[in-house]
Amino acid sequence: MQTGLADFIRGTPEGDAADRVLRKCVHCGFCNATCPTYQLLGDELDGPRGRIYLMKQMLEGEIAAETVLPHLDRCLTCRNCESTCPSGVRYHELVDIGRAVAERRARRPLAERARRWVVREGLSRPGLFNAALTLGRLARPLLPAGVAAKIAPEKEARAWPPVRHARRMLVLAGCVQPALMPDVNAAAARVLDLVGISLIEIAGAGCCGALRFHLNDQDGGRRDMRALIDAWWPAIERGDVEAIVMTASGCGSTVREYGDLLAGDREYAGRAARVSALTRDLSEVLAGERAQIEGLFAAQGVRRRPLSYHPPCSLQHGQQVRGHAESLLRAAGFDLQPVADSHLCCGSAGSYSLLQPVIAQTLRDNRLAALEAEAADGIASANVGCIAHLQSGTDKPVRHWIEWLDEALRNGG
Ligand code: SF4
Ligand code: SF4
Structure with missing residues:
Protein backbone atom coordinates (compact mmCIF):
# COMPACT_ATOMS: atom_id res chain seq x y z
CA MET A 1 0.00 0.00 0.00
CA GLN A 2 1.33 3.46 -0.88
CA THR A 3 1.61 5.79 2.12
CA GLY A 4 2.04 9.50 2.64
CA LEU A 5 2.41 10.01 6.37
CA ALA A 6 1.54 13.37 7.90
CA ASP A 7 4.19 15.75 9.29
CA PHE A 8 3.41 14.88 12.92
CA ILE A 9 4.64 11.28 12.47
CA ARG A 10 6.77 11.16 9.30
CA GLY A 11 10.43 10.34 10.00
CA THR A 12 9.82 9.33 13.62
CA PRO A 13 10.61 5.78 14.82
CA GLU A 14 6.86 5.18 15.21
CA GLY A 15 6.14 6.55 11.74
CA ASP A 16 8.89 4.49 10.11
CA ALA A 17 7.68 1.31 11.83
CA ALA A 18 4.05 1.97 10.84
CA ASP A 19 5.10 2.72 7.29
CA ARG A 20 6.95 -0.62 7.01
CA VAL A 21 3.85 -2.53 8.11
CA LEU A 22 1.42 -0.53 5.96
CA ARG A 23 3.51 -1.04 2.83
CA LYS A 24 3.29 -4.82 3.18
CA CYS A 25 -0.52 -4.86 3.17
CA VAL A 26 -1.99 -5.43 -0.29
CA HIS A 27 -5.53 -4.83 0.96
CA CYS A 28 -6.71 -8.28 -0.21
CA GLY A 29 -9.05 -8.81 2.76
CA PHE A 30 -8.19 -12.51 3.32
CA CYS A 31 -7.67 -11.65 6.99
CA ASN A 32 -11.30 -10.59 7.43
CA ALA A 33 -12.38 -14.23 7.07
CA THR A 34 -10.81 -15.22 10.40
CA CYS A 35 -11.36 -12.00 12.38
CA PRO A 36 -13.77 -12.65 15.28
CA THR A 37 -15.05 -9.06 15.47
CA TYR A 38 -15.63 -8.90 11.71
CA GLN A 39 -17.51 -12.21 11.86
CA LEU A 40 -19.65 -10.93 14.72
CA LEU A 41 -20.28 -7.32 13.72
CA GLY A 42 -20.12 -7.62 9.92
CA ASP A 43 -18.58 -4.15 9.63
CA GLU A 44 -15.54 -3.70 7.38
CA LEU A 45 -14.18 -1.16 9.87
CA ASP A 46 -14.26 -3.80 12.62
CA GLY A 47 -12.09 -6.18 10.63
CA PRO A 48 -8.30 -6.07 10.15
CA ARG A 49 -8.34 -4.64 6.63
CA GLY A 50 -10.65 -1.81 7.69
CA ARG A 51 -8.67 -1.10 10.85
CA ILE A 52 -5.43 -1.00 8.87
CA TYR A 53 -6.99 1.49 6.46
CA LEU A 54 -8.36 3.62 9.32
CA MET A 55 -4.90 3.75 10.94
CA LYS A 56 -3.33 4.67 7.61
CA GLN A 57 -5.78 7.53 7.17
CA MET A 58 -5.18 8.74 10.72
CA LEU A 59 -1.40 8.64 10.27
CA GLU A 60 -1.80 10.52 7.00
CA GLY A 61 -3.80 13.19 8.81
CA GLU A 62 -6.97 12.53 6.80
CA ILE A 63 -9.29 11.46 9.61
CA ALA A 64 -9.60 12.27 13.30
CA ALA A 65 -8.30 9.92 15.96
CA GLU A 66 -11.78 9.93 17.55
CA THR A 67 -13.11 8.10 14.47
CA VAL A 68 -10.44 5.41 14.70
CA LEU A 69 -10.29 4.77 18.45
CA PRO A 70 -13.58 2.83 18.93
CA HIS A 71 -12.64 0.40 16.13
CA LEU A 72 -9.21 -0.18 17.70
CA ASP A 73 -10.83 -0.61 21.13
CA ARG A 74 -13.05 -3.36 19.68
CA CYS A 75 -10.01 -5.24 18.29
CA LEU A 76 -9.12 -8.20 20.52
CA THR A 77 -5.45 -8.14 19.46
CA CYS A 78 -5.95 -11.87 18.99
CA ARG A 79 -3.62 -11.80 15.94
CA ASN A 80 -5.72 -14.35 14.08
CA CYS A 81 -5.39 -11.98 11.11
CA GLU A 82 -1.60 -12.43 11.22
CA SER A 83 -1.92 -16.20 10.99
CA THR A 84 -4.15 -15.77 7.91
CA CYS A 85 -2.35 -12.96 6.08
CA PRO A 86 -0.44 -14.22 3.00
CA SER A 87 1.74 -11.09 2.95
CA GLY A 88 3.17 -11.42 6.45
CA VAL A 89 1.67 -8.14 7.71
CA ARG A 90 2.65 -7.66 11.38
CA TYR A 91 -0.71 -6.24 12.39
CA HIS A 92 0.10 -6.13 16.12
CA GLU A 93 3.00 -3.76 15.55
CA LEU A 94 0.76 -1.39 13.62
CA VAL A 95 -2.12 -1.55 16.09
CA ASP A 96 0.27 -0.81 18.99
CA ILE A 97 1.37 2.35 17.17
CA GLY A 98 -2.17 3.20 16.02
CA ARG A 99 -3.48 2.90 19.58
CA ALA A 100 -0.69 5.01 21.05
CA VAL A 101 -1.24 7.76 18.45
CA ALA A 102 -5.05 7.66 18.76
CA GLU A 103 -4.83 7.80 22.56
CA ARG A 104 -2.58 10.87 22.41
CA ARG A 105 -4.75 12.71 19.88
CA ALA A 106 -8.29 11.77 20.98
CA ARG A 107 -9.93 12.71 24.26
CA ARG A 108 -11.92 9.92 25.87
CA PRO A 109 -14.94 10.78 28.04
CA LEU A 110 -14.02 11.04 31.73
CA ALA A 111 -16.02 7.94 32.78
CA GLU A 112 -14.25 5.85 30.14
CA ARG A 113 -10.84 7.09 31.23
CA ALA A 149 -19.78 -15.47 37.81
CA LYS A 150 -16.51 -13.64 37.12
CA ILE A 151 -15.30 -13.94 40.72
CA ALA A 152 -13.43 -17.22 40.99
CA PRO A 153 -13.69 -19.20 44.25
CA GLU A 154 -10.56 -19.46 46.37
CA LYS A 155 -8.08 -22.16 45.40
CA GLU A 156 -5.03 -23.54 47.17
CA ALA A 157 -1.51 -24.08 45.92
CA ARG A 158 -0.16 -27.55 46.64
CA ALA A 159 3.48 -28.28 47.47
CA TRP A 160 6.30 -26.85 45.35
CA PRO A 161 9.21 -29.33 45.16
CA PRO A 162 12.60 -28.20 46.48
CA VAL A 163 15.26 -27.05 43.99
CA ARG A 164 17.32 -30.22 43.60
CA HIS A 165 18.23 -30.61 39.92
CA ALA A 166 21.19 -29.23 37.96
CA ARG A 167 18.76 -28.20 35.21
CA ARG A 168 16.93 -25.08 36.37
CA MET A 169 14.44 -22.71 34.81
CA LEU A 170 12.76 -19.50 35.90
CA VAL A 171 8.99 -19.16 35.84
CA LEU A 172 6.96 -15.96 35.75
CA ALA A 173 4.58 -15.53 38.71
CA GLY A 174 2.55 -12.87 36.92
CA CYS A 175 -0.03 -10.41 38.27
CA VAL A 176 -3.47 -12.09 38.44
CA GLN A 177 -2.53 -15.78 38.22
CA PRO A 178 -1.16 -16.15 41.79
CA ALA A 179 -4.50 -15.00 43.22
CA LEU A 180 -6.83 -16.66 40.70
CA MET A 181 -5.00 -19.93 40.03
CA PRO A 182 -2.23 -20.32 42.61
CA ASP A 183 -1.59 -24.02 41.81
CA VAL A 184 -0.73 -23.59 38.12
CA ASN A 185 2.96 -22.75 38.62
CA ALA A 186 3.24 -25.27 41.46
CA ALA A 187 1.76 -27.96 39.19
CA ALA A 188 4.29 -27.02 36.49
CA ALA A 189 7.09 -27.26 39.09
CA ARG A 190 5.92 -30.72 40.20
CA VAL A 191 5.71 -32.12 36.67
CA LEU A 192 9.04 -30.58 35.64
CA ASP A 193 10.64 -31.95 38.81
CA LEU A 194 9.67 -35.46 37.67
CA VAL A 195 11.57 -34.98 34.41
CA GLY A 196 14.68 -33.55 36.11
CA ILE A 197 14.10 -29.79 35.93
CA SER A 198 13.75 -27.48 38.95
CA LEU A 199 11.50 -24.48 38.48
CA ILE A 200 12.27 -21.25 40.33
CA GLU A 201 9.87 -18.36 40.91
CA ILE A 202 11.70 -15.14 41.85
CA ALA A 203 10.03 -12.89 44.41
CA GLY A 204 9.09 -9.51 42.97
CA ALA A 205 8.84 -10.78 39.37
CA GLY A 206 5.26 -9.62 38.84
CA CYS A 207 3.41 -8.17 35.86
CA CYS A 208 5.04 -8.63 32.45
CA GLY A 209 3.77 -5.23 31.28
CA ALA A 210 1.18 -6.56 28.82
CA LEU A 211 -1.81 -5.17 30.72
CA ARG A 212 -0.61 -1.59 30.77
CA PHE A 213 0.91 -1.81 27.30
CA HIS A 214 -2.29 -3.05 25.68
CA LEU A 215 -4.38 -0.46 27.51
CA ASN A 216 -2.34 2.19 25.71
CA ASP A 217 -0.13 3.05 28.69
CA GLN A 218 2.93 2.02 26.75
CA ASP A 219 5.40 3.90 28.95
CA GLY A 220 3.94 2.20 32.04
CA GLY A 221 4.07 -1.18 30.28
CA ARG A 222 7.76 -0.67 29.46
CA ARG A 223 8.42 0.26 33.11
CA ASP A 224 6.90 -3.10 34.16
CA MET A 225 9.07 -4.87 31.56
CA ARG A 226 12.26 -3.28 32.89
CA ALA A 227 11.30 -4.16 36.47
CA LEU A 228 10.78 -7.79 35.48
CA ILE A 229 14.11 -7.93 33.65
CA ASP A 230 15.80 -6.46 36.76
CA ALA A 231 14.22 -9.15 38.96
CA TRP A 232 15.35 -11.98 36.67
CA TRP A 233 18.72 -10.66 35.57
CA PRO A 234 20.97 -11.81 38.45
CA ALA A 235 19.92 -15.46 37.90
CA ILE A 236 20.33 -15.12 34.13
CA GLU A 237 23.71 -13.39 34.42
CA ARG A 238 25.06 -16.06 36.77
CA GLY A 239 24.07 -18.69 34.17
CA ASP A 240 21.91 -20.44 36.75
CA VAL A 241 18.93 -21.00 34.42
CA GLU A 242 18.58 -22.46 30.95
CA ALA A 243 15.15 -21.00 30.14
CA ILE A 244 12.29 -18.79 31.33
CA VAL A 245 9.05 -20.76 31.42
CA MET A 246 5.66 -19.17 30.78
CA THR A 247 2.53 -20.82 32.14
CA ALA A 248 0.29 -17.96 30.96
CA SER A 249 0.49 -17.66 27.19
CA GLY A 250 -0.68 -14.03 27.24
CA CYS A 251 2.41 -13.09 29.26
CA GLY A 252 4.59 -15.37 27.12
CA SER A 253 3.51 -13.60 23.96
CA THR A 254 4.62 -10.26 25.42
CA VAL A 255 7.87 -11.42 27.07
CA ARG A 256 8.89 -13.01 23.77
CA GLU A 257 8.67 -9.52 22.27
CA TYR A 258 10.70 -7.68 24.91
CA GLY A 259 13.62 -7.56 22.50
CA ASP A 260 11.51 -5.63 19.96
CA LEU A 261 9.58 -3.55 22.49
CA LEU A 262 12.74 -2.32 24.25
CA ALA A 263 14.95 -2.19 21.14
CA GLY A 264 15.12 1.61 21.40
CA ASP A 265 16.21 1.53 25.05
CA ARG A 266 20.03 1.64 25.10
CA GLU A 267 20.28 0.48 28.69
CA TYR A 268 17.89 -2.48 28.42
CA ALA A 269 17.90 -3.54 24.75
CA GLY A 270 20.55 -6.26 25.17
CA ARG A 271 19.05 -7.73 28.34
CA ALA A 272 15.54 -7.59 26.83
CA ALA A 273 16.68 -9.51 23.76
CA ARG A 274 18.36 -12.12 26.00
CA VAL A 275 15.18 -12.54 28.08
CA SER A 276 13.11 -13.00 24.90
CA ALA A 277 15.56 -15.57 23.55
CA LEU A 278 15.32 -17.58 26.79
CA THR A 279 11.51 -17.54 26.94
CA ARG A 280 9.56 -20.76 26.28
CA ASP A 281 5.97 -21.75 26.73
CA LEU A 282 5.59 -24.59 29.23
CA SER A 283 4.19 -26.83 26.49
CA GLU A 284 7.37 -26.37 24.42
CA VAL A 285 9.58 -27.25 27.38
CA LEU A 286 7.64 -30.41 28.22
CA ALA A 287 7.34 -31.42 24.56
CA GLY A 288 11.16 -31.56 24.64
CA GLU A 289 10.86 -34.10 27.47
CA ARG A 290 8.04 -36.03 25.83
CA ALA A 291 9.71 -39.45 26.07
CA GLN A 292 9.97 -39.09 29.86
CA ILE A 293 6.38 -37.86 30.12
CA GLU A 294 5.18 -40.84 28.08
CA GLY A 295 7.18 -43.13 30.35
CA LEU A 296 5.50 -41.69 33.45
CA PHE A 297 2.06 -42.39 32.04
CA ALA A 298 2.79 -45.68 30.24
CA ALA A 299 2.87 -47.58 33.52
CA GLN A 300 -0.59 -46.27 34.42
CA GLY A 301 -2.20 -47.36 31.13
CA VAL A 302 -5.43 -45.59 32.07
CA ARG A 303 -7.91 -44.14 29.60
CA ARG A 304 -9.09 -40.91 31.19
CA ARG A 305 -12.15 -38.71 30.89
CA PRO A 306 -12.88 -36.82 27.66
CA LEU A 307 -11.51 -33.26 27.60
CA SER A 308 -11.78 -30.33 25.19
CA TYR A 309 -8.80 -28.04 24.67
CA HIS A 310 -8.98 -24.33 23.91
CA PRO A 311 -5.70 -23.00 22.43
CA PRO A 312 -5.35 -19.34 23.49
CA CYS A 313 -4.81 -16.83 20.69
CA SER A 314 -1.67 -15.61 22.45
CA LEU A 315 -0.25 -19.13 22.04
CA GLN A 316 -1.44 -20.19 18.58
CA HIS A 317 -1.34 -16.78 16.83
CA GLY A 318 0.85 -14.61 19.08
CA GLN A 319 3.62 -17.17 19.63
CA GLN A 320 2.78 -19.51 16.75
CA VAL A 321 3.07 -22.44 19.18
CA ARG A 322 0.61 -25.21 18.32
CA GLY A 323 -0.13 -28.81 19.19
CA HIS A 324 2.22 -29.47 22.13
CA ALA A 325 -0.28 -29.21 25.01
CA GLU A 326 -2.76 -31.34 23.07
CA SER A 327 -0.20 -34.05 22.37
CA LEU A 328 0.97 -34.07 26.03
CA LEU A 329 -2.64 -34.45 27.22
CA ARG A 330 -3.10 -37.33 24.78
CA ALA A 331 0.13 -38.91 26.03
CA ALA A 332 -1.39 -38.72 29.53
CA GLY A 333 -4.36 -40.74 28.30
CA PHE A 334 -6.93 -37.95 27.99
CA ASP A 335 -9.49 -38.40 25.25
CA LEU A 336 -9.25 -35.02 23.49
CA GLN A 337 -12.42 -34.10 21.66
CA PRO A 338 -12.53 -32.34 18.27
CA VAL A 339 -13.46 -28.66 18.64
CA ALA A 340 -14.83 -26.65 15.71
CA ASP A 341 -13.17 -23.33 14.80
CA SER A 342 -10.51 -23.70 17.47
CA HIS A 343 -8.59 -20.85 15.83
CA LEU A 344 -11.15 -18.36 17.19
CA CYS A 345 -10.80 -16.15 20.28
CA CYS A 346 -12.83 -16.84 23.45
CA GLY A 347 -13.26 -13.09 24.07
CA SER A 348 -11.03 -12.86 27.13
CA ALA A 349 -8.14 -11.02 25.46
CA GLY A 350 -6.46 -9.59 28.58
CA SER A 351 -8.70 -6.86 29.97
CA TYR A 352 -10.98 -6.90 26.90
CA SER A 353 -13.73 -8.90 28.61
CA LEU A 354 -14.03 -6.13 31.22
CA LEU A 355 -14.04 -3.26 28.72
CA GLN A 356 -16.08 -4.81 25.88
CA PRO A 357 -18.35 -7.18 27.82
CA VAL A 358 -21.04 -7.70 25.18
CA ILE A 359 -18.67 -8.84 22.42
CA ALA A 360 -16.58 -10.81 24.93
CA GLN A 361 -19.57 -12.69 26.27
CA THR A 362 -20.87 -13.56 22.79
CA LEU A 363 -17.46 -14.89 21.76
CA ARG A 364 -17.20 -16.85 25.02
CA ASP A 365 -20.62 -18.45 24.54
CA ASN A 366 -19.77 -19.37 20.93
CA ARG A 367 -16.52 -21.00 22.05
CA LEU A 368 -18.20 -22.83 24.91
CA ALA A 369 -20.84 -24.20 22.54
CA ALA A 370 -18.04 -25.69 20.42
CA LEU A 371 -15.98 -26.86 23.42
CA GLU A 372 -18.95 -28.57 25.05
CA ALA A 373 -20.43 -30.01 21.84
CA GLU A 374 -18.68 -33.38 22.07
CA ALA A 375 -19.71 -34.19 25.65
CA ALA A 376 -16.34 -33.45 27.19
CA ASP A 377 -16.19 -33.67 30.98
CA GLY A 378 -13.92 -30.66 31.29
CA ILE A 379 -11.98 -28.00 29.39
CA ALA A 380 -8.25 -27.35 29.32
CA SER A 381 -6.49 -24.19 28.22
CA ALA A 382 -3.17 -22.42 28.64
CA ASN A 383 -3.82 -18.87 29.81
CA VAL A 384 -5.24 -17.61 33.08
CA GLY A 385 -7.49 -15.01 31.41
CA CYS A 386 -9.05 -17.50 28.97
CA ILE A 387 -9.57 -20.07 31.74
CA ALA A 388 -11.33 -17.57 34.05
CA HIS A 389 -13.42 -16.15 31.20
CA LEU A 390 -14.55 -19.56 29.94
CA GLN A 391 -15.24 -20.75 33.49
CA SER A 392 -17.60 -17.80 34.04
CA GLY A 393 -19.95 -19.30 31.41
CA THR A 394 -19.99 -23.01 32.25
CA ASP A 395 -20.35 -25.41 35.20
CA LYS A 396 -17.84 -27.81 33.67
CA PRO A 397 -14.37 -27.50 35.19
CA VAL A 398 -12.02 -25.31 33.14
CA ARG A 399 -8.38 -25.65 34.17
CA HIS A 400 -4.87 -25.14 32.93
CA TRP A 401 -3.72 -28.23 31.00
CA ILE A 402 -0.78 -28.67 33.40
CA GLU A 403 -3.26 -29.00 36.28
CA TRP A 404 -5.07 -31.84 34.43
CA LEU A 405 -1.71 -33.50 33.75
CA ASP A 406 -0.45 -33.06 37.31
CA GLU A 407 -3.69 -34.42 38.76
CA ALA A 408 -3.50 -37.47 36.50
CA LEU A 409 0.05 -38.13 37.72
CA ARG A 410 -0.94 -37.76 41.38
CA ASN A 411 -4.07 -39.88 41.12
CA GLY A 412 -2.71 -42.43 38.72
CA GLY A 413 -6.04 -42.60 36.96
S1 SF4 B 1 -3.38 -7.65 6.37
FE1 SF4 B 1 -2.77 -9.24 4.93
S2 SF4 B 1 -4.64 -10.43 4.54
FE2 SF4 B 1 -5.26 -8.47 5.46
S3 SF4 B 1 -5.70 -7.10 3.78
FE3 SF4 B 1 -3.54 -6.77 4.31
S4 SF4 B 1 -2.38 -8.16 3.02
FE4 SF4 B 1 -4.53 -8.86 2.91
S1 SF4 C 1 -6.25 -8.88 16.05
FE1 SF4 C 1 -8.08 -10.22 16.02
S2 SF4 C 1 -9.83 -8.84 16.38
FE2 SF4 C 1 -8.05 -7.56 15.84
S3 SF4 C 1 -8.23 -7.27 13.63
FE3 SF4 C 1 -6.88 -9.05 13.92
S4 SF4 C 1 -8.24 -10.84 13.86
FE4 SF4 C 1 -9.55 -9.02 14.16
Missing part, protein backbone atom coordinates in the same frame (compact mmCIF):
# COMPACT_ATOMS: atom_id res chain seq x y z
CA ALA A 114 -11.68 6.30 34.84
CA ARG A 115 -12.85 2.77 33.95
CA ARG A 116 -9.72 2.05 31.98
CA TRP A 117 -7.53 3.39 34.81
CA VAL A 118 -9.25 1.15 37.38
CA VAL A 119 -8.88 -1.93 35.16
CA ARG A 120 -5.25 -1.15 34.34
CA GLU A 121 -4.08 -0.46 37.88
CA GLY A 122 -6.32 -3.06 39.52
CA LEU A 123 -5.17 -5.95 37.34
CA SER A 124 -1.49 -5.14 37.01
CA ARG A 125 -0.72 -4.80 40.76
CA PRO A 126 -0.82 -8.23 42.40
CA GLY A 127 -1.44 -6.82 45.93
CA LEU A 128 -4.32 -4.61 44.80
CA PHE A 129 -5.84 -7.40 42.70
CA ASN A 130 -5.62 -9.86 45.58
CA ALA A 131 -7.37 -7.42 47.94
CA ALA A 132 -10.11 -6.66 45.40
CA LEU A 133 -10.64 -10.38 44.76
CA THR A 134 -10.94 -11.09 48.49
CA LEU A 135 -13.53 -8.32 48.85
CA GLY A 136 -15.38 -9.56 45.76
CA ARG A 137 -15.54 -13.11 47.18
CA LEU A 138 -17.02 -11.77 50.42
CA ALA A 139 -19.60 -9.68 48.55
CA ARG A 140 -20.36 -12.43 46.00
CA PRO A 141 -23.85 -13.29 47.29
CA LEU A 142 -24.90 -9.64 46.94
CA LEU A 143 -23.62 -9.14 43.41
CA PRO A 144 -25.57 -9.51 40.11
CA ALA A 145 -25.18 -13.01 38.63
CA GLY A 146 -23.10 -11.80 35.67
CA VAL A 147 -20.55 -10.11 37.95
CA ALA A 148 -20.57 -12.92 40.55
